[in-house]
Amino acid sequence: MTTTAAVPAQAATTDAMVRVEGVSRTYGSGENAVHALRDVSFTIAPGELVALVGRSGSGKTTLLNCVGGLDRPDAGRVVVDGREVSSLGESGLVELRRDVVSYVFQTFGLVPVLSAAENVGVPLRLRKLPAPVREERVRLLLDLVGLGDHTNQRPGEMSGGQQQRVAIARALANSPRLLIADEPTGQLDTATGQAVMALLRAVVEAEGMTAIISTHDPLMMSLSDRVLHLADGRLVDA
């Protein structure tokens, strides 16, 4: 069994929130092998907002999935908040997602049968917060993303921007230390995308969290503390 017991004590004391060391990831084999990541290494300090940019197929999503524990690298290691993600077992990954990392997906990732408030409340239910506390927190988060009047609407009844704001509110619900957003404005129009980007910047600052966001959006790049360029699975200089 695994997991948090395997986290080295000294790693927790390092100042990097995310440490990626020599990560490689290949899909398929032989002639059909696709090298999504090749020996990628970088670190992200706590409270830093990093934009990950690159063309489609450059390996952005693979890298984010390896950081978030949704994928395992073939080589190298990923350490998030002192935990070596690539060696975590199922329960360790669950704990990581529940307590440390939050996702914002390009496709929003909301549960369609749940209302906005219920979607936001999912991470809070995982922590078994009392209902009044949970409801208060949900209300605050929806107000934060400007959807205080849409608590009972379901995703299918909201616009893409609204859905993404609900997704951001849900991502913030458990006060994660690391926010991973995979092209959060990819399905939004420019204006809505800019609003979402501004919101992300604001909440990252407000909550004091670390964020890594893959994007094509120049605005987001400009709002970020640092930009990582990925090309053919390798980090390149801008």
Next chain:
Amino acid sequence: MGWTWQVLWRRSGAQRGLLFPVLAVAVVGAALLGTFQLLLVTSENRAVDVALEREPAQTREVDSRIALVDPTLGRQAIAHASAAFDQTIGSVPADRSTWYASAMYTVDGTSDPIAPYVYAASYPPLAANSRVVTGAFPTTAEDSHGRIQVAVPTAAAKAYGWRVGSVLHVAQASTNRDRLFVVTGTYDLRGAKQLWTRDVLGGATHTSGYPVIGSGGRLMTQAWGPLVVAPAAFTAGQVTLNEAHFVAQPHVGGLTPGELSAFRARLGDASGVLAAATKDDLLGGFVRSDLPAAIDSAAADLQVTRVGLVIVELMLVAVAVTVLLLAARLLAERRAAEQTLMASRGASGRQILGLAVLESFVVAALTTLAAPFLASWAYRAITSSGPMTAAGLHDDPGLPLSLWLACGVAALVLAAVLLGPVLRRRGSVVDAEQQLIRQDSRGGVARTGADLALVVLAAVALRQLQQYRSPVLSGVGGFGSVDPVLVLAPALVLLAGAVIALRVMPLLARVGERVAARSRALVGSLAAWEVGRRPGPAAGAVLLLTLVVGVGSFAQTFLATWRASQQDQADLAVGTDLRVVSELDTPLEAGDVLQDLSRVRLASPVVDRTVTVGSSSESQVASTTLLGVDTTHADDLLRGRVGGGWGARTAALHPTAHLQGAPVPGAPTALALDLRSDVTPKLAGVLYSSLVVQDRLGARTTFDLPAVPADGGQRDVVVRLPVAVRGLQIVGLRAYIAPAAEDTDVLEATAGNVALNVSLGNVRAITADAADLAGHDGSSLADVDPADITPVPLTDVRWTALGHETEGSAPSLVSLETQDGAIRVNDQIEPFQVAAGGQGFVAVAATDTPSGFHGVPALATPGVLTDLGAAVDDELTVDLGGAPVRLTIVGTVPYLPGDPHSNGLLVDSTSLARQALIGSSVDPLVDEWWLQVPDADAARAATAIKDHHVGRVSSRAETRADATDGPLHTGIQAALWIVTLAALALAVAGFAMSTTVAVRTRRLELARLQAVGVPRGGLVRSVLLEYAMLGVLGLVAGLVLGTFLGARVAPLVTVSSAGRPPVPGVVIHWALPAQATLLGLLVVLVAVVIAVTTNAALRRASGELLRLGDER
């Protein structure tokens, strides 16, 4: 390969995991319906064959009897009747024989007061069922002197001193034409009595009471026979043919339904065909056979069983179609995004529909190809063990065309069901997306309307079923037609109940959502939200479970209720453990055999006959059944459910007085007595008298004494007893004067009464071998050892003599005195009564004088009271063969044991016999014997009775077994078990499919939940909890529905073999252990299937999956 085929082919490959369960469910569903088809047609047709082959030989016999009007036409009549019989039997394989019997011949030169009769006969079974004592059977009609060659019974040979070579001078009794018979041998008849039912004397070879031809039945004489002749004596016309029987034992087992039907029709027309062929030859002719009734009964049984099968099958169809609908819905949801995409890329609705039609056609084709083989295998498996095998129904049905058709039609219907959701989903792209989230309000209204229509239709059908009280209607010609609405009623009620349950589901789901809203935890809340907010799949699962539990619960209740009812009906129909219709000559013989059978705890003589009954108050007369049983042993003897039990019901009937006659010592083979009669004025007529002897079982046998001249002379007469039995009593004597033709003038000239004085005494019990007694008078005792002769004192008994009852008045007491060991009766009879014949008295051994003549207490069925306009405490008069017996109605009984469908009267047999004897009837009043035998011993006891050739036996245990497990009935049980297990299998398959598709459809959603930290195990628990909620709802709804069906429908579809409401009425048996087992099994199997399926289908969240986005 066109575009559509390409898309279909590639999509099938990609979605094989989804299509395979759908195809599997379609194949299983069609195969189950195919199995029902085999049960319905192949098995049931075979059941008729087996049932008919299992009928007793007597039932299957066809007997064409002709009686001649003109003896000279014998040869011609035989030819015509034979041709007509050939036409009736046709090509049906049969064992055939021809029986000939002559008219009566008088024998000259004997010492009998009236010349005895003999008759000649040629019977095929004689050679194998007789013992030649001397000489041989004749092989030719005549000897060289032109004398008819005959073999005579040894009893006749002894009585008249005939031996081989003796020549009998005989004259044909009606024409007085003389013939000479020459004796070629003597023989004894052997074998069972039922072998000789066509014989003039029923195989007895002798009777002392054969009516003298031309005497109007007043004079009796001895008759002997058969005198065996060669068949040529009849076919050549040398012996006057009186009657002939053309007998066939058809083998109907191998006949096709069409051939059997045609044979049944020919049997129905047989008497007409015979009459047409022999109309100029015969005094009478008819064809007698129980086979048409047996065929009709089998057809009726078959029809009722088929109705039951169809009722059950329709329920299975409902479940199968529901599973398919569930599959179709899940398939449609899985395809929604694809169709939306295709529509948005320009595919027309027609193209999308065409693709769906093609896919459905492929599913139907594959189903049609596979299902018949599976159905045939399933049928063989079902019939290879248990009751079906015992019923003789194990058979390889092959792959008949009807099976292909059934499976093909089922496959097409199921394929059409798959198309349903595609036909509905024809809105815009946005509509399609919205339908994934919310119910379409227009669709909701339409569903509400359809549900309401279904509920109304079910209510109407149930109401009709309740009014008719059977799904089988009686047709114009008796048994008949089937009303589709009545047959559909149970399935309609099932579906209506299920949709009502679905209406309740949202209410409960809302409660679940409220609880979820207040809950801290996620797992339960996710399950509640899923149930409440995806009503489509949830409704499908609840509908399926409701139907399955409802069908299973109903099937088990129906099965238990049906079995119990069939057994109740069998108990009441037989009325006792073993019911014996004796074919022995006397009750004495039957009682002797029955009381000695080791497995028989109680044997009791029973009166069971149709009588004419009149109401004194209303002057109305009706024909009804009279049942007389030993009510003091009612609980031991009578069977069939009745309120309070038969013992309590018949307590009021117990006899208050018994016949206590003169005990006969030892086990006599014959009784001898001195008989003297004297008539004033002197008449040339003779005195006929009978002794009534009662055995230890209370059965009375009447023995006719030889007729004696009423000339004042004393005659020593002997009567042989058929068996030597201990414990006999002489309980009655009847005597009457039969005037001769020349007495008419004397009687007309008589002014006062005719004085009839009869003295009977010196009764002796003879224990010597009866075969040693040569004749019928005292001289036959000459060679008997005196030690074998024991006096029987008559004078220790209190005797009462009564004259004949006339016009309903009480019989008058007649002077009787006992003296010197004899009883002397002095009767005074009016001359005109003597001239009318048959007038005399009866002397009865009774414990009290029958003054007041209280009626025999009787229980009446309501129908009798209605027919007669009578009520409790009224008196009725029953005619017992001319002897009136008064009955007093002391209560009612809903039906009679042994004859539950007839109106009737139930009395105590002892009371009835005593009162009948007082009414001067010497009828033994023993129509049947009812026996108490433990069920476990019934079969062996029945076999023993048959081995002793006592007669026909009806066994309650056997009837019960046949009623439930017989070839014509066991199909319904097989069907109920099939539907139970099939429902279980379909539920498991349905839930496996539902879970698979649900998890696959929601896999992205579940992956997202994992991505936000929901553990995989929690999601599995959530799915399990979701189905548990649906399961509890479905189980409760199904149980309520099953209970309702069991309470309201099971009693209505549980019918008699004739399709009528059963008697006694139905008592519901809930079969709780079976239901609990079924539910337990269902819960365990479904839970395991959901857990395994969910665990297998729910993948670990991966980036690859999450990147699929909203693509389903």
